[in-house]
Amino acid sequence: MEFEAVIGLEVHAELLTESKIFCSCTTEFGGEPNTHCCPVCLGLPGTLPVLNKKAVEYAIRAGLALNCNIARFSKMDRKNYFYPDLPKAYQISQYDLPLCRDGYVEIETEDGIKKIGIIRVHLEEDAGKLIHEENGGSSLVDYNRTGVPLIEIVSYPDMRTPEEARLYLTKLKSILEYTEVSDCKMQEGSLRVDTNISVRPVGSDTFGTKVELKNLNSFRAVYKALEYEFKRQAEAIKNGEEITQETRRWDENKGITISMRSKEEAHDYRYFPEPDIVPIVVGDEWIEEIRSNIPELPHQKKERFIKDLGLPAYDAGVITADKALSDFFEKCVELYDNPKTISNWVMGEILRGMKEAEIEASSLPISPEQLVMLQKMVDAGTISISIGKKVFDTMLKTGKNPNDIVEEEGLAQISDEGSLRSTVLKVIENNPKSVEDFLGGKEKAMGFLIGQVMKETKGKANPQMINEIMKEELSKLSKN
């Protein structure tokens, strides 16, 4: 029997508002613990929350970009539970009347475009952070994050493979980044993902028992955990075992999921309407105003890159999937009028460099100005393209300017004809066998000889010139 996964995702994204959702404290990340707090976000007795209109606006903007219906009437509710990072012992969230409903996101799978449905997008407040002391047995709480506005985006269980889940997340992240709703930094916790997965025989239209997965700190972790969980559940079903409805934790080091709590242990959050905040009433005019101010979305940018810049569809797709990367690309193109050349750098060296150094496009140590400077040195013949790639690696590690690197490491291309000719003659003299082969009709031997010249010059020789000189000298020999 063949199995398929049924996957749904719950994504929390912190909104990029300047102040918190119910008070005027800053939302800035970091800062000394408990310095971005006031009586309101600390939930001191007698304080009251006042809803930040910007947070509502950002949530609506996200909802519109995700093709949702915006509720003209919604309200906040209290979700009650005790935890030290939650100073009021309830989280102000939305329960039965979320701000946005019934949207979708399109992903590009191998089988074509697929719509992933979105059940709801609702607004809520973030909690603080617990810091457990290594040895001492006590815990500290930092309330800086308390009251930072969040949206929770709940998808329909429309994904059938871990890969589809990854594509959905990538698309969602890029939409939230493009609309400037969230900066989506998973390592700073401004994007958090929970997922649920059940497994069923292919062709079945009923759902299996759902398992929730937590502690997923990267898209890769989401992918790996889903992959693991799919295998685990499929195996269990094959062996006739019952799947337990539970929450499981992804152990990154061991690469497995571990049971956290069963359904019976699930919280009763005792939701009820938040009496301190009046219902949110949204007029058509405001929605249209927000809609008209939505920045360019990834698919729109992709089309523009294909149409206006002449990029291949594939390149345009990859580059626009990442907002920071596409911004980098565009800045380069402003400075250098050959989009395809820039695209080659981005698709090649930059993506490889990001992957190897495990960095995001937003934190690339190379500026668009530096990359353009490097390309211009190649164009001018100061360095070859292959030396250029080496210089790029050094730039990635050090952030230095390419001209400084070329100078410090003496990488400038040798274009002096006299010196190149003497190296060519030296190589011919030292490799009589290859010369003989070439003269005997083996064209390939030429490549070897040129390689030897490159070796002698440590790759700095101007390749076009060596080519010509080598041909010239060899033809002299053949005439003899």
Add this chain to the structure above:
Amino acid sequence: MELYEYSVYELISILEKGETNSVEVTESIIENIDKRDGDIGAFLYVDKEGALKAAEEADRLRRDGKSAPFLGIPVAIKDNICTEGTKTTCASKMLENFVPPYDATVVKKLKEAGAIIVGKTNMDEFAMGSSTENSALKKTVNPWDFDRVPGGSSGGSAAAVAASEVPVALGSDTGGSIRQPASFCGVVGLKPTYGRVSRYGLVAFASSLDQIGPFARDVEDAAMLLNVIAGYDKMDSTSVPGRENYFLDGIKDGIKGFKIGLPKEYYGEGVSSDVRESVLAMVKRLEGLGAFVEETSLPYSEYALAAYYIISSAEASSNLARYDGIRYGHRADKFDDLIDLYARSRSEGFGKEVKRRIMLGTYVLSSGYYDAYYKKALKVRTLIKNDFDRAFEKYDVLISPTSPTVAFKFGEKSNPLEMYLADILTVPVNIAGLPAISVPCGLAGGLPVGLQVIGKPFDEKTLLKIAYAVQENTGKLKPEVK
């Protein structure tokens, strides 16, 4: 007559004429508190030093030609209203040492109006109770009879005003906590329309019902204090903008032509006959003054008490969850783990009644019970509101007794349900978010009887007019404090 016996408008008059100054007034008040409060127990904290300093400052401002509506007037504050730098305990062990770093909006407004904060008054713990017997910190007696309760939960504020320890005070009213003690102590107590006064800085009991309001020895003073504290506040999104009024205007214009409804359910079983007679006698006199009086009905009021205890306890269970011993408030000395820390801190910090309401509230919100209790209570709330809306199509105000009885004795209401019934005539008003005032209308067995006037939303002016007429026909009542 001693300075401490003066009403606010009398004090303002002699202060403005320069016949006295705020320091003299404040000294007189503090002296009287020193003399009487040992017996009465109205205050949890008296800020002598701060009050005198504020009085000196008020006098200096007055000498400089400055004026403000309450310049140099002493005021007492119920201890669930936050005062920056001064303990705000809610009469609970849980907050025995809690010092808020900010003023409630009403306190801020009072200070801006030049008022002198004399101290903080006793109450039922977290405003849950009808006799102030639930205070974990102090016993307050009724100045009319020391064997009787002052009512609650704002018993301290009511007793302080009744005993002339302070001319006016602030209380809070969730289900009758201003009106019922005002009735028991023979003073005026006003519960404004929900949204009229900012709740910012009022330690929440039941957020959708709580409202801060004034206590005074006469209707004019209540109106003047309401002038100071009313108004939209951007810190409280449930406060209503654009509703500012000057409440003293036309208060003495008479009540000719006003239509008064007497909801029959508020005069029925459970209301003692002497209270009923006292109120009806006053209604007769109002009729004599030209008011139109008619019996009417609010059929759903019968269910108000049940709905009230469900809604208020549900909100309280959530509002009081923050007292967990982690950041401030009482923390148990010994505990095994986090859950144990919560359980012990809360078991030790809260009194019996508070725990009862938290358990009740938690229960009615629990999955499986929510629809049967909380949701149904919200439906009843709508029906009660509709009842009132219908009545107000016909009448300007409704009149009833404030409390079914006069002040009862300590320990008399031994089971909680009996105690809850003390609020049966006041809770429907909170459920519907309406304004209501309790004004003394006579004595029964030597104890004051309160008459409740219920008005349309944001029509406190009419309430005050009617209440003034009642006051004019009652004569001032004053306890003989030994």
